[in-house]
Amino acid sequence: MKRISITNLEHAIRYLEERISQRLTTPEKIAFPDFDISDASDPFFRTIAEMKLSLEEFLILLIALVPHVYPDFFDRVVAKNLKKDNDLPAFGGIKTAEQRTMMPTVSTALFVLAGDDIQKRMDLLALFNHQHPFYQQRILRLEQPRTGESMLNRRILLDDEYTELFTQGYVSPPKFSSSFPAQLLHTEQEWSDLVLPPLVLERIEEIKTWIEQSSTLMEDWGMKRVLKPGYRALFHGPPGTGKTLTASLLGRYTGRDVFRVDLSAVVSKYIGETEKNLSQLFDKAENKSWILFFDEADALFGKRTGVKDAHDRYANQEVSYLLQRVEEFSGLIILASNLKSNLDEAFLRRFNTIIHFPLPDVEERLQLWRKAFPDAVTLDVDLVEVAARYELAGGSIINVVQYACLKSLQRSSNKIRMKDVLQGIRREIEKDGRLFKSLM
Structure with missing residues (x-):
C-alpha cells in the first residue's frame, strides 16, 4: 500500500x-x-x-x-x-x-x-x-x-x-448495501481447475483478451468510433457447470474485481424502485474496471410480456431501462442463466459472445473427480467407473467430494471409501429428482 x-x-x-x-x-x-x-x-x-x-x-x-x-x-x-x-x-x-x-x-x-x-x-x-x-x-x-x-x-x-x-492511498471495496446490492467474488482456484470443452475455453480466452486489450482497441486503434462501449457475455447451461468459477477466474487473472449482483435486492415490487437500484449499481461501477456478474439473470433479464395491465407496462419499462444501461456500461457484464431461452431476445442480440456451458463428458468428469480430492487423502474409489456411470456437473462433484471427506474425518481416517462417494452421488442425483442406480 x-x-x-x-x-x-x-x-x-x-x-x-x-x-x-x-x-x-x-x-x-x-x-x-x-x-x-x-x-x-x-x-x-x-x-x-x-x-x-x-x-x-x-x-x-x-x-x-x-x-x-x-x-x-x-x-x-x-x-x-x-x-x-x-x-x-x-x-x-x-x-x-x-x-x-x-x-x-x-x-x-x-x-x-x-x-x-x-x-x-x-x-x-x-x-x-x-x-x-x-x-x-x-x-x-x-x-x-x-x-x-x-x-x-x-x-x-x-x-x-x-x-x-x-x-x-487506497479505495476499500464497496460493502453490500441497498445502494450497492453486489458482493465481491473471490476464488483460490486456478485456470487448470476449469475443465471445459476446447471451444468454450477458446471463447473465454476471447473475453480475457478484451479485458486486457480493450483500451488499445478502443483508444489507440480508434474503434470507439464504431463500437459500443463495454463487453457483454452470456453464460448459459445447467447449474454447476463452471459459469461462476469462470467469472471469478477472469477477474483473478486480469486483476479485476468481480461483483456478483444480488437480484433479490435489485428487483422491487414498487414502481420505479428497480430502476433506481439499477442506476445506483451502474453509477457506482462505472469507470472502475469491474466485472459485473448477474447470476440467475432470468429474474431481471427475462422476456417482456404483452401489456395487460399497469404492472406489465412497468415491468417492461424495467427491462427497457436495463437494456439501455447494459449498452452504456463501459466494463464487462456477464449474465448467467440455466436456460438461454428464458432471456429477452433484445438482450440476446446485444451480447458480444454467448457461451454454452455443457454438462461434462466422461473424460471431463474424470478430470474433475481427480482434481477435486485433496492430496492428503487416499482413494479407495474406482474413479474411472464413477465418472463413466454418473452424469454430474462439476459443482455436484465438489459436493460429493466434500461429503466423502467429512465422512472420512468422522472415522478419524484419511481414506476415502467407495461407499461414501456413492452415498454422496445419491444425494446429488436425488436433488434433481432422478433415479439413483448404485454400482455396489
Whole structure:
C-alpha cells in the first residue's frame, strides 16, 4: 500500500491558503504562480498528472479535498484575513446542522480563482458542467439544488472513493448495501481447475483478451468510433457447470474485481424502485474496471410480456431501462442463466459472445473427480467407473467430494471409501429428482 506524500499535500494546501489570503486582502494583486506537480508519487498528484489538469482544475479539486484534511480550513483562513467582519457573502461556503465548519461552494471556487472578473467567472463555470471529466468520471459532484437555488450556492462534493484514495492511498471495496446490492467474488482456484470443452475455453480466452486489450482497441486503434462501449457475455447451461468459477477466474487473472449482483435486492415490487437500484449499481461501477456478474439473470433479464395491465407496462419499462444501461456500461457484464431461452431476445442480440456451458463428458468428469480430492487423502474409489456411470456437473462433484471427506474425518481416517462417494452421488442425483442406480 503506497503511503500518501504528506509533504506534497501540505505544500499544495499552503499554496491554496496563500492564494485565498491574497484574494481576501489585496484582490487586485493576486498572483497564480505555476504549481510544480512533477512528483506524482501519490494518488492525488498522480490523478492531476494523468488527467492533465490545468491550474484552475487542480485548485478546484484541492478546494474540494481540503475540508477532508483540515475541516476548519476555510473558517480559519477567512478569520485570519478579515479583520473586522468574518461574513463575506462573495466567498460563498455553507454550513449545515451536520457540518458545523464551512464547506466550499461554487461561489468559493469562483471567488478564489476569478474574484470580480466577470469574464473569467463565466469561463470557469464550464468546469462545473456535467460534461467535464470531473463529473463524467464521478470525481466531483455538486450538491442537489433546492428549488430556485442558484448554482453558485451548491456545495462542491468530492466522491467518497476519491476522498479515501487521496487521503489514505487506497479505495476499500464497496460493502453490500441497498445502494450497492453486489458482493465481491473471490476464488483460490486456478485456470487448470476449469475443465471445459476446447471451444468454450477458446471463447473465454476471447473475453480475457478484451479485458486486457480493450483500451488499445478502443483508444489507440480508434474503434470507439464504431463500437459500443463495454463487453457483454452470456453464460448459459445447467447449474454447476463452471459459469461462476469462470467469472471469478477472469477477474483473478486480469486483476479485476468481480461483483456478483444480488437480484433479490435489485428487483422491487414498487414502481420505479428497480430502476433506481439499477442506476445506483451502474453509477457506482462505472469507470472502475469491474466485472459485473448477474447470476440467475432470468429474474431481471427475462422476456417482456404483452401489456395487460399497469404492472406489465412497468415491468417492461424495467427491462427497457436495463437494456439501455447494459449498452452504456463501459466494463464487462456477464449474465448467467440455466436456460438461454428464458432471456429477452433484445438482450440476446446485444451480447458480444454467448457461451454454452455443457454438462461434462466422461473424460471431463474424470478430470474433475481427480482434481477435486485433496492430496492428503487416499482413494479407495474406482474413479474411472464413477465418472463413466454418473452424469454430474462439476459443482455436484465438489459436493460429493466434500461429503466423502467429512465422512472420512468422522472415522478419524484419511481414506476415502467407495461407499461414501456413492452415498454422496445419491444425494446429488436425488436433488434433481432422478433415479439413483448404485454400482455396489
